[in-house]
Amino acid sequence: MCYVHLKDDNIEIVLATLTNMNGAREVTRYTGRATSMRVSGENNISTPLHTLETLSYTRLNHVFSLVYTCAILALIYEHILAILHTTSLVSFLIHFSLLLSDIIFSFMWVTTQCFRLRPLKRKTHPENLPSVVQDKDYPALDVFICTADPYKEPPINVVNTALSVMAYDYPTDKVSVYVSDDGGSALTLFAFMEATKFASHWLPFCREKNIMERCPEAYFGSDHVHNWCSETEKIKIMYENMKDKVESVVERGHVGDEHITSEHESQAFKKWTTGFTRQQHPTVIQVLLESEKDKDTTGHGMPNLVYLSREKSRTSPHYFKAGALNALLRVSATMTNAPLVLTQDCDMYSNDPRTPLNALCCILDPTKASSDVAYVQFPQRYYGINKNDIYGSEIKRLFKINAAGMDGLSGPNYVGTGCFFQRRAFFGGPSSQISAEIPELNPNHVRAKSIQSETVIKVAHRVASCNYENGTKWGSKMGFRYGSLVEDYYTGFRLQGEGWRSVFCDPDRAAFLGDVPINLNDVLSQVRRWAVGLLEVAFSKYSPITFGAKSIGLPMGFCYSHYAFWPIWSIPIAIYAFLPSLALLNRVYIFPKVSSPWLYMFLFLGAYGQDLQDFILAGSTFKKWYNDQRMWMIRGVSSHSFGLVDFLLKSLGISAFGFNVTNKVVDDDQRKRYEQGLFEFGIASPLFIPLATIAIINLIAFVVGIAQILKQGHFDEMFIHLGISGFVVANSWPIYEAMVLRVDKGRMPPKVTLISICFAWALYIISFIILRNLDIDI
Numbered sequence: 001m002c003y004v005h006l007k008d009d010n011i012e013i014v015l016a017t018l019t020n021m022n023g024a025r026e027v028t029r030y031t032g033r034a035t036s037m038r039v040s041g042e043n044n045i046s047t048p049l050h051t052l053e054t055l056s057y058t059r060l061n062h063v064f065s066l067v068y069t070c071a072i073l074a075l076i077y078e079h080i081l082a083i084l085h086t087t088s089l090v091s092f093l094i095h096f097s098l099l100l101s102d103i104i105f106s107f108m109w110v111t112t113q114c115f116r117l118r119p120l121k122r123k124t125h126p127e128n129l130p131s132v133v134q135d136k137d138y139p140a141l142d143v144f145i146c147t148a149d150p151y152k153e154p155p156i157n158v159v160n161t162a163l164s165v166m167a168y169d170y171p172t173d174k175v176s177v178y179v180s181d182d183g184g185s186a187l188t189l190f191a192f193m194e195a196t197k198f199a200s201h202w203l204p205f206c207r208e209k210n211i212m213e214r215c216p217e218a219y220f221g222s223d224h225v226h227n228w229c230s231e232t233e234k235i236k237i238m239y240e241n242m243k244d245k246v247e248s249v250v251e252r253g254h255v256g257d258e259h260i261t262s263e264h265e266s267q268a269f270k271k272w273t274t275g276f277t278r279q280q281h282p283t284v285i286q287v288l289l290e291s292e293k294d295k296d297t298t299g300h301g302m303p304n305l306v307y308l309s310r311e312k313s314r315t316s317p318h319y320f321k322a323g324a325l326n327a328l329l330r331v332s333a334t335m336t337n338a339p340l341v342l343t344q345d346c347d348m349y350s351n352d353p354r355t356p357l358n359a360l361c362c363i364l365d366p367t368k369a370s371s372d373v374a375y376v377q378f379p380q381r382y383y384g385i386n387k388n389d390i391y392g393s394e395i396k397r398l399f400k401i402n403a404a405g406m407d408g409l410s411g412p413n414y415v416g417t418g419c420f421f422q423r424r425a426f427f428g429g430p431s432s433q434i435s436a437e438i439p440e441l442n443p444n445h446v447r448a449k450s451i452q453s454e455t456v457i458k459v460a461h462r463v464a465s466c467n468y469e470n471g472t473k474w475g476s477k478m479g480f481r482y483g484s485l486v487e488d489y490y491t492g493f494r495l496q497g498e499g500w501r502s503v504f505c506d507p508d509r510a511a512f513l514g515d516v517p518i519n520l521n522d523v524l525s526q527v528r529r530w531a532v533g534l535l536e537v538a539f540s541k542y543s544p545i546t547f548g549a550k551s552i553g554l555p556m557g558f559c560y561s562h563y564a565f566w567p568i569w570s571i572p573i574a575i576y577a578f579l580p581s582l583a584l585l586n587r588v589y590i591f592p593k594v595s596s597p598w599l600y601m602f603l604f605l606g607a608y609g610q611d612l613q614d615f616i617l618a619g620s621t622f623k624k625w626y627n628d629q630r631m632w633m634i635r636g637v638s639s640h641s642f643g644l645v646d647f648l649l650k651s652l653g654i655s656a657f658g659f660n661v662t663n664k665v666v667d668d669d670q671r672k673r674y675e676q677g678l679f680e681f682g683i684a685s686p687l688f689i690p691l692a693t694i695a696i697i698n699l700i701a702f703v704v705g706i707a708q709i710l711k712q713g714h715f716d717e718m719f720i721h722l723g724i725s726g727f728v729v730a731n732s733w734p735i736y737e738a739m740v741l742r743v744d745k746g747r748m749p750p751k752v753t754l755i756s757i758c759f760a761w762a763l764y765i766i767s768f769i770i771l772r773n774l775d776i777d778i
């Protein structure tokens with residue numbers, strides 16, 4: 001096994017770690033330049049499973065960061081000077097808000113630099129696996145798929161996700177797929193019963209044809225299905241039949257008797273008695289496939305497939321997805337207890353059957369009893385994004401650029417899906433394991449013989465009950481952690497705090513492909529939930545800035561802080577969106593006189609230029625980057641501001657903010673407009689009001705500003721104001737278009753436009769009253 005260590009540009013590969021008879025460690029190493037490394041050899045110890053490369057522009061980035069830091073200091077100094085020279089409360093407040101804004105921007109910029117300290121590119125070599133470990137010795141893998149609502153997450157899509165992982169190129173008897181249904185829906189169970197029948201044809205078909213798209217919907221939907229033959233046609237018809245059946249049952253809302261084909265199935269549906277609701281129902285566990293018994297059409301074994309809907313009660317908290325994942329951890333422990341666990345969102349299908357092998361390359365260390373890698377995170381990547389990605393849905397910075405940056409430190413944050421964990425990681429630190437309350441749940445507990453035996457099913461029901469966690473360490477010291485709506489981010493952070501590392505694995509071919517929301521309200525609502533979750537971590541006793549910096553070191557602490565404090569970006573963005581334009585309308589020029597506009601220009605272009613550079617190097621395009629920066633502002637003033645308020649209300653106990661599941665059903669009209677690159681407003685969402693208000697105020701300010709320059713000069717004083725307003729106007733183009741030019745269903749509802757005009761007017765009046773007695777230059 002190899003273990004790779006990087007120091008500056010040098011690479012050290014620990015090819016083997018063996019313990020000799022005296023108990024001492026013997027290490028075989030290769031050292032060399034990272035960029036020119038070649039390792040060759042015949043035996044297994046010289047065949048690395050993964051190699052790392054540092055990126056050549058990193059040094060340049062460091063130098064630039066130094067220069068940029070000086071510019072930030074100069075700007076802060078000017079703000080302080082300006083504050084010292086203020087003569088009235090109003091001008092003090094104005095300069096203070098500019099100082100506050102720039103301090104927040106600077107803080108975020110400083111934390112961003114930690115992602116640039118040592119970004120890595122990691123390459124896996126699954127072709128070398130056979131010389132290190134035979135496939136019969138591969139660790140078993142439990143896959144968890146979460147779903148929560150059959151109407152927002154169509155069961156046929158969940159089935160597709162499950163089929164894609166069931167068909168992995170991995171010893172079938174080592175794969176178990178567990179589906180958690182927080183929607184407690186018979187419709188989802190029905191879909192999976194149908195899926196098991198289809199799987200017995202689909203899995204051998206994938207194997208024989210060696211196809212890459214093992215998600216049937218993606219395979220039959222792709223234009224380049226090779227080797228189309230009568231068998232392909234047959235399987236396609238089978239798939240279409242299953243899909244129609246599942247969709248019609250979902251549409252009808254219940255599973256009719258005509259669809260139930262066996263006594264076994266009928267027994268399963270009997271659990272949906274009257275009084276069974278999503279919020280209140282007993283545990284349902286249904287073993288749909290058992291690898292030791294069930295065979296596919298060629299007689300080859302099938303993976304285990306288990307449906308779980310944990311018990312829910314109105315009086316017990318269920319902790320949303322984190323709770324579902326912990327129930328999955330426990331139920332799977334009683335049945336298969338695989339040392340590797342993959343967590344998947346229901347809308348993220350596997351796009352590469354060799355993904356578990358790539359993960360093994362990063363996690364496996366056969367020479368040691370265990371490695372300290374808690375998880376291997378693959379990036380979230382998506383299908384169906386429009387040409388220029390108008391909503392910045394790729395979120396490239398979070399999922400790719402920053403993740404590669406953290407990989408060079410202690411490893412990336414967990415993003416909820418596409419992540420292979422060592423089960424051990426959920427039970428204490430790498431060298432301080434803790435025991436579960438019952439032995440069946442411990443990672444070293446030997447798996448049961450039959451997953452359907454009475455004793456196993458009994459314990460499985462017990463550990464899935466809604467009161468099971470009371471008085472245990474689940475959610476605090478064990479399993480996925482509770483306390484934040486971004487349970488993924490929080491859990492990864494806490495695991496790293498316990499001493500675990502993580503690894504980022506980003507092969508060229510996307511390992512997983514997911515679905516993105518395609519209307520603005522869904523996009524913004526999703527980020528609003530994230531904002532609340534992140535703030536819950538930022539202002540907890542485990543804040544990354546304090547606890548994090550202590551437990552995982554300053555650079556990693558800063559990386560995690562960057563996300564935890566993401567929503568406070570809304571403060572400077574909102575200040576810059578309103579203040580300069582309102583001041584301009586009142587002919588008050590607020591930027592420090594001493595500051596030459598060049599300093600602002602440098603800071604703005606420097607940050608933007610670096611951002612653009614990262615995007616282009618990560619394989620993106622200028623247009624996508626432009627849209628991403630626009631969404632950054634849009635999210636800042638809507639999702640993040642609302643998230644900030646939601647968080648405050650939640651902290652004060654005034655209102656609760658739960659996990660609103662993102663809608664994955666789209667209407668064809670919306671899809672068409674999305675393909676055309678049009679923003680989808682359509683509904684009167686409060687999230688749109690700040691956007692429209694800002695767009696209106698800045699447009700008027702910009703026009704008035706230009707008119708003033710033409711009439712009476714003052715260009716110098718107005719330069720920065722005009723620059724900012726002009727920039728906001730340029731970014732607001734889709735909003736003007738939606739308010740004035742469009743007539744389709746996705747335009748801005750007139751109600752939102754009207755309310756925003758009123759807000760803009762009110763803000764102008766207020767600013768007029770406050771600013772009227774100020775000098776032109778303050």
Ligand SMILES: O=c1ccn([C@@H]2O[C@H](COP(=O)(O)OP(=O)(O)O[C@H]3O[C@H](CO)[C@@H](O)[C@H](O)[C@H]3O)[C@@H](O)[C@H]2O)c(=O)[nH]1
Binds near residue numbers: 147486661662663
């Ligand atoms: O009570 C719940 C709520 C959600 N989910 C599942 O959680 C997943 C993610 O939910 P989704 O609505 O798609 O949220 P997103 O914001 O798109 O998800 C991102 O953000 C979440 C944290 O907010 C992470 O858990 C996800 O992995 C990450 O992709 C889905 O499979 C849901 O079925 C549950 O199982 N139970």
Ligand SMILES: [Mn+2]
Binds near residue numbers: 345347662
């Ligand atoms: Mn999602």
